[in-house]
Amino acid sequence: MRITDYPVIDADILIIGGGSAGIMAAIRAKEMNPDQKVVIFEKGEIKYSGCIARGMDALNIVALPGVSTPELYVASNRIACEGIMDEPVNYRMAQRSWAMMKKLESWGVCFPVDENGEYEVLQVHPKGKFCVTMKEPELKTLLAKRAIDLGVSAINRTMAVKLLKNGEQLAGAIGMNVRTGENILCRAKSVILCAGGTARFGLPNNGNLYGVYDFPGNTGDGYCLAYKAGAELSGFEYTLIYYIVKDINAPLLYITLTRGANLLTALDEHREKDHPSIKSMLLDHFKEKGPLRIRMSHLPENKIKEIEDILFTTERPVCERFYKGRGIDFRSGEIELWPTETFLCGGHGLTGIRVNENAETCVPGLYAAGDASLVARGHLSGAFVFGEIAAENASEYAAANEAVELDTDQVDDFMKAKQSRLSQSGNPIPVEEFEYKVRRIINDYIRPPKNEYKLNRALWWMDRFRRELATMVRVNDMHDLFKVYEVENIIQCATLSAVASNERKESRWGLWHYRSDYPDRDDQNWLKHIVLTIGDVPENVETAHKKIEKLEGEHQ
Numbered sequence: 001m002r003i004t005d006y007p008v009i010d011a012d013i014l015i016i017g018g019g020s021a022g023i024m025a026a027i028r029a030k031e032m033n034p035d036q037k038v039v040i041f042e043k044g045e046i047k048y049s050g051c052i053a054r055g056m057d058a059l060n061i062v063a064l065p066g067v068s069t070p071e072l073y074v075a076s077n078r079i080a081c082e083g084i085m086d087e088p089v090n091y092r093m094a095q096r097s098w099a100m101m102k103k104l105e106s107w108g109v110c111f112p113v114d115e116n117g118e119y120e121v122l123q124v125h126p127k128g129k130f131c132v133t134m135k136e137p138e139l140k141t142l143l144a145k146r147a148i149d150l151g152v153s154a155i156n157r158t159m160a161v162k163l164l165k166n167g168e169q170l171a172g173a174i175g176m177n178v179r180t181g182e183n184i185l186c187r188a189k190s191v192i193l194c195a196g197g198t199a200r201f202g203l204p205n206n207g208n209l210y211g212v213y214d215f216p217g218n219t220g221d222g223y224c225l226a227y228k229a230g231a232e233l234s235g236f237e238y239t240l241i242y243y244i245v246k247d248i249n250a251p252l253l254y255i256t257l258t259r260g261a262n263l264l265t266a267l268d269e270h271r272e273k274d275h276p277s278i279k280s281m282l283l284d285h286f287k288e289k290g291p292l293r294i295r296m297s298h299l300p301e302n303k304i305k306e307i308e309d310i311l312f313t314t315e316r317p318v319c320e321r322f323y324k325g326r327g328i329d330f331r332s333g334e335i336e337l338w339p340t341e342t343f344l345c346g347g348h349g350l351t352g353i354r355v356n357e358n359a360e361t362c363v364p365g366l367y368a369a370g371d372a373s374l375v376a377r378g379h380l381s382g383a384f385v386f387g388e389i390a391a392e393n394a395s396e397y398a399a400a401n402e403a404v405e406l407d408t409d410q411v412d413d414f415m416k417a418k419q420s421r422l423s424q425s426g427n428p429i430p431v432e433e434f435e436y437k438v439r440r441i442i443n444d445y446i447r448p449p450k451n452e453y454k455l456n457r458a459l460w461w462m463d464r465f466r467r468e469l470a471t472m473v474r475v476n477d478m479h480d481l482f483k484v485y486e487v488e489n490i491i492q493c494a495t496l497s498a499v500a501s502n503e504r505k506e507s508r509w510g511l512w513h514y515r516s517d518y519p520d521r522d523d524q525n526w527l528k529h530i531v532l533t534i535g536d537v538p539e540n541v542e543t544a545h546k547k548i549e550k551l552e553g554e555h556q
């Protein structure tokens, strides 16, 4: 039986994920060629979705002329990544960062200047100053409006569930409306993956499935789509944990410390003077000096107001309600910090789809940008710059190639599997409870400290979860169905992470890949990437080791 009841749209470029990277890619694609058709599949609503709405107070990497250089940035980030960084992509990002910032400014984004017209540039990297403060509560709505005005077609509430290929050629993707379950097919000449990292990975201390640091709609879909289409992944052993405000998991550290706040351990020792790294705070916390706290009672009223102004507008308006609810006034109270859940991310970390300086993956016509890709610790600057780079190269690719016919067998297979999921209404376990358990097991076995025994247990559990997703989990409606697709991706990411963590037989990045059975860093054997590709089935992960790409010649 053929299932043909779905609309098919055509695009020159399909962008999956309309967050920071995706929206910038869409804008750039239209700038490159206003006549080309640019479609975004966005799981949420492009006006508010993605990391920007989680609070963005700076463009973390800008090589400001006269202040710093792209070369210095590469040297600095090499230290921060403990050597696991492909230098050419990071150089390219830093090289275009100043032009990116000026472009944003010309669109009305506010980068405050002092009385001398100087930007506020903070030092948050091991060497050099690159972090330019930004005060723009309307950043995402402003970018979304620009994309729509340029004629980008944004299909909101639509989760990309499968990349389509015809033979070896990329043909487009299947999207599914997360409310109605309706499918839409996009036949595209090129695809840019901008679906963020895996925010819903470990379970946060607050016990809420969605109360995570990163954007909770990001469930590693971009990683899984790329992997299943044959792209290379790297850095899945880099299981991040941040150290920020307890329970709400919202940022505030540098906003307060750079304005004179104190950072104290539970034993009242001061830490603010050492410009604390996440790594050093986590070490304090776990060496029985936690929790750390922020104290501002000594600050003058104008400084407190300045901090509140950023935290309650540019960051997240919900912060104001949170502190009120906890009875915390910055003039008298303290803010308790705590480790976040563990998560996977290219923008903060080293996890992602492998791309070159043109944002190309190893699958022709498939590009990636932002937290879904590996431009190590690129943050918002990386998402914006590589969003642009991906769009430029995808536009060229689309202009040079004809659209590929869809392989209807592949579509039929997906539709049949969907029907089978929809027949799971008699199963006993609600998908939310199942997700809770999957993520609790990630905490037990993949969250560092790791060792071979724990990682093998993780793999055993993930195989079992894969089976139980079909035999135990209840699918009552389309909402349940889309949650099942998300959990399937979380399980796949956990498998990838356990395999990569097992393969890297050393410890690196402090707690983030700490192996109790291999506690030392071993540059002689492990200063390289662990690269993952799909085996005969998604659960069979192939591993390879690849060298770190270095800058050549004058930029070294």
Ligand SMILES: Cc1cc2nc3c(=O)[nH]c(=O)nc-3n(C[C@H](O)[C@H](O)[C@H](O)COP(=O)(O)OP(=O)(O)OC[C@H]3O[C@@H](n4cnc5c(N)ncnc54)[C@H](O)[C@@H]3O)c2cc1C
Pocket: 016, 017, 018, 019, 020, 021, 022, 041, 042, 043, 044, 049, 050, 051, 052, 054, 055, 056, 057, 058, 059, 060, 061, 158, 159, 160, 161, 194, 195, 196, 197, 213, 214, 215, 217, 218, 219, 221, 222, 250, 251, 347, 348, 369, 370, 371, 372, 378, 379, 380, 381, 383
């Ligand atoms: C709390 C927080 C504060 C930060 N602060 C700063 C800062 O001050 N300065 C800085 O430089 N960086 C900061 N960063 C990092 C920076 O925000 C990110 O690196 C960057 O925004 C990532 O952009 P992205 O497009 O890759 O991901 P996102 O902006 O998260 O976008 C991903 C999008 O993909 C969509 N999506 C996911 N799956 C699918 C799917 N299957 N189909 C369709 N759509 C999908 C999501 O809905 C989302 O809209 C911060 C990050 C966080 C979480």
